[in-house]
Amino acid sequence: MTAAIGGRRRQRSTRQGGLVRDQLAAADGFRSAQSVFSDLRARGEVIGLSTVYRHLQALADDGEADTLQTAEGEALYRLCGQTSHHHHHLVCRICGRTEEIEGRGVEQWAAQMAEQHGFTDVGHTIELLGICGACTADGTKS
Amino acid sequence: MTAAIGGRRRQRSTRQGGLVRDQLAAADGFRSAQSVFSDLRARGEVIGLSTVYRHLQALADDGEADTLQTAEGEALYRLCGQTSHHHHHLVCRICGRTEEIEGRGVEQWAAQMAEQHGFTDVGHTIELLGICGACTADGTKS
DNA sequence: CGCCTCAATGATAATGATTACCACACTTCG
DNA sequence: CGAAGTGTGGTAATCATTATCATTGAGGCG
16 A cells, blocks of 8 residues: 555545635634535535535545534534644634644543553543633623 | 432422433443433333433433533433532443543643633533453454 | 546435424322 | 413424435546
């Protein structure tokens, strides 16, 4: 397998693929598939919902995008592959602003817990949801 | 803490409510609403899907049950209220066995990260998914 | 340059979990 | 006993996501 040759992609590069990627790149925070789709359509682009889902998943599979799920079960995507190292997110639950944070300590804690309980092959889901400074200021008066 | 006058609940206690609670109590790990429902039905109990969802959510609201979501967007519930302090879970992705773990360090880390980025009112979602000792042994030969 | 092959696309139907609705049963109280 | 109201549960509706499948466009080859 000539697998990991540079940026070689196994699939053809298409206009739609670029659109989805661009749309993600343009956003600061996480975007839902549905919102990416409707935004693209709103901009007059011609693209199908299926295609958006397809590319979003492809990006996630390639590790170029991170995903997380809202409490309502909606999947959110974000381009993060640039920083190739493992990291987590601190997301504003109001404006959606997302900060990337490191979790050295957490990784260790997770590994330790796993070992302590005899678990192997342990992965973790860690997301922090809060309200960012700007939004806190806004909401103060309410 | 005789506060709430024993087990006083604001709603009537019904047979179905007990069934759902029992079914959850009987399980070691997290259960999906659908599975609780079909198990109950399989045992010959007469109960509606709506009712199962209702009670599951009620338990979650009362803080008597914890919830988490699978990657496929399915909600899972587990009775955990007994241990009233905040904790996290280490779940076996094969057999579903669940260990409750403490996260002193993690809580601190989360709070610290939040402060560092000017976020307030920060909550976190932390779940560890792995393979427990028993299942590791089973899968060794594969 | 035109053709051929096949991945990519996209409209639509299907799926699956969850919720909304609503008529009916059972409790409780007067 | 009857009124009033909560809880129930079947069914339809919702919503995100996935599968289906005929059509389109990309690229390589002759």
